[in-house]
Amino acid sequence: xxxKDLNIFEKMRGIYTPVTEIRRKVLAAVARMVVExxxxxxxxxxxxxxxxxxxxxYRESVFKERAIVRERIRLAFGMELKEFGAHGPIHDxxxxxxxxxxxxxxxxIVNVIKAGCERCPxxxxxxxxxxxxxxxxxxxxxxxxxxVSIQKGKSLIDQLKCIRCGRCAQVCPxxxxxxxxxxxxxxxxxxxxxxxxxxxxxxxxxxCVSCGMCIVSCPFGAIGEKSEIVQIISAIKNGKRVYAExxxxxxxxxxxxASSAKIRSALKEIGFLDIKEVALGxxxxxxxxxxxxxxxxxxxxxxxxxxxxxxxxxxSCCTSWKMCADRHFPELAKNNISESFAPMVETARVIKEKDxxxxxxxxxxxxxxxxxxxxxxxxxxVDFVMTFEELVAxxxxxxxxxxxxxxxxxxxxxxxxGRNFPVAGGVAQAIIKQTRALLPENKKDREIPHINADTLAxxxxxxxxxxxxxxxxxxxxxxxxxxxxxxxxxxxxxxxxNRAKNAVKKFAEKAKNALPSDYLKKK
Amino acid sequence: MIxxxxxxxxxxxxxxxxxxxxxxxNDEKYKKKCEIECVNCLDECGNTxxxxxxxxxxxKIYRRITSDFLMDLLDRLISE
Ligand code: SF4
Ligand code: FES
Numbered sequence: 001x002x003x004k005d006l007n008i009f010e011k012m013r014g015i016y017t018p019v020t021e022i023r024r025k026v027l028a029a030v031a032r033m034v035v036e037x038x039x040x041x042x043x044x045x046x047x048x049x050x051x052x053x054x055x056x057x058y059r060e061s062v063f064k065e066r067a068i069v070r071e072r073i074r075l076a077f078g079m080e081l082k083e084f085g086a087h088g089p090i091h092d093x094x095x096x097x098x099x100x101x102x103x104x105x106x107x108x109i110v111n112v113i114k115a116g117c118e119r120c121p122x123x124x125x126x127x128x129x130x131x132x133x134x135x136x137x138x139x140x141x142x143x144x145x146x147x148v149s150i151q152k153g154k155s156l157i158d159q160l161k162c163i164r165c166g167r168c169a170q171v172c173p174x175x176x177x178x179x180x181x182x183x184x185x186x187x188x189x190x191x192x193x194x195x196x197x198x199x200x201x202x203x204x205x206x207x208c209v210s211c212g213m214c215i216v217s218c219p220f221g222a223i224g225e226k227s228e229i230v231q232i233i234s235a236i237k238n239g240k241r242v243y244a245e246x247x248x249x250x251x252x253x254x255x256x257x258a259s260s261a262k263i264r265s266a267l268k269e270i271g272f273l274d275i276k277e278v279a280l281g282x283x284x285x286x287x288x289x290x291x292x293x294x295x296x297x298x299x300x301x302x303x304x305x306x307x308x309x310x311x312x313x314x315x316s317c318c319t320s321w322k323m324c325a326d327r328h329f330p331e332l333a334k335n336n337i338s339e340s341f342a343p344m345v346e347t348a349r350v351i352k353e354k355d356x357x358x359x360x361x362x363x364x365x366x367x368x369x370x371x372x373x374x375x376x377x378x379x380x381x382v383d384f385v386m387t388f389e390e391l392v393a394x395x396x397x398x399x400x401x402x403x404x405x406x407x408x409x410x411x412x413x414x415x416x417x418g419r420n421f422p423v424a425g426g427v428a429q430a431i432i433k434q435t436r437a438l439l440p441e442n443k444k445d446r447e448i449p450h451i452n453a454d455t456l457a458x459x460x461x462x463x464x465x466x467x468x469x470x471x472x473x474x475x476x477x478x479x480x481x482x483x484x485x486x487x488x489x490x491x492x493x494x495x496x497x498n499r500a501k502n503a504v505k506k507f508a509e510k511a512k513n514a515l516p517s518d519y520l521k522k523k
Numbered sequence: 524m525i526x527x528x529x530x531x532x533x534x535x536x537x538x539x540x541x542x543x544x545x546x547x548x549n550d551e552k553y554k555k556k557c558e559i560e561c562v563n564c565l566d567e568c569g570n571t572x573x574x575x576x577x578x579x580x581x582x583k584i585y586r587r588i589t590s591d592f593l594m595d596l597l598d599r600l601i602s603e
Binding site: 014015016021024025028254255256257258389392395396399401402403404494495496498499 | 531532533534536537538539540541542544545548549561563564570572590
């Protein structure tokens, strides 16, 4: 049967691997420890709960397995990783100071757990044992660098000479030459991963935009992100006024039976005072960006638009995309990517306007939002961020399952197009739909060219083409998303892509209002 | 008809249940021959990863079932 070639993002997607299992177990154990009010010393028992066998299951020894779990626990508490070679009891660090309702998270968010990294070689062509040492050996003839030779009856590639053109692999009748990629580096769209002097993966934080794609792509689970569940649970336990805002990708993340109302009830049971859909903030962003687009369209008749004027609307909701565009195409980004803050921030503003003492927790599929919280204006509005995966751990720690709750009135905070945000292409469509509604009758049908890209590598290609004016007609709406297939493909998501996509669509159709302008007052 | 009750409790879903659901939902063969129902926590998992996901096939409980095992089992039941 024909099998489709899968890219790095699709390969392990939706498969429940031991890597996922350990990650989720650690989060659940940490959450449980805080919920149960265990003393800080308890932390040392967690590695033994998770790696409870006497013989190794995953790596060469149980001690190494536990050492890595220990690092994961540090991350789950929001602590810094220990320098390589300086492993020690976690208890020696400031565990007690992380069990607080204050923010402890520091940059960087995405970290390589060096002890867990298997030092995968960088991308290279290698001869596998399928090589039959054939007489024709076309691999040697096609190599433009004379890098392939026959040694001991098998072909051999001189890695120093090889330029990775792939010709040898292409011509081998046995498909004996394989391209071996380094999973973390392949997943990284901004090329932030290289090797340190020992060959361990190393992240260049001047390039990293915390999209989290390396985390879910490393088959050894050697990269992890810091978490804030401990502080969130502490805030709730300390009786703070904690609110949740839940990203539009949430539908179906907790299973087909967990409706929006049930999730809301479950969150309230934990101790969140109220829950808002982030799609509400998305609506505000749409309205703002649509107005900007209307302004651009009105300018249309002017002949020479000066370089400093807005030429298109670049979406602003994906943190990683925005950071990446700002870094690599600063002028393009400065003039054209909307200044409006992300839906997360707008929703938090709504909550904080009502209750100035509110502690706002953003729940979504996204890791980059943790990074966004370091922007001063955002810090003031969004207090904590947790992913869906982390929320599951919190639910488990409280022994709460959303589906056990009674069905009630579904959430109804946002419009249909706002709820469609998390699927790639949805943001651009939303802005266009809203813009059409704002345009005067005679102009409603005019064409609004638009483009979109998902994954950072594709985003960068798109920006490059955009800068050199390769698109015809010139797009007026440019949507960028760092995660494959949009937010539903985010590193903190649980549901499979197809199911998430369908569920988001269905949930959007249930919205009372079609457009943000139907219910938000026009300022 | 094979009667399948797939646990869609939070614990089972987070620990492999999603994968089973994908298989059951996407394969025409299973859709035709099985009656698939998503059910609440079957109270078999003890809220830990060790025993989940849980699935009930023709009233028999299977714990910590993996997708390869499930496909193999269903294929056998279908051919019977
Ligand atoms: S994929 Fe994982 S194990 Fe391989 S180099 Fe990257 S971080 Fe290390
Ligand atoms: S969640 Fe499946 S048996 Fe409990």
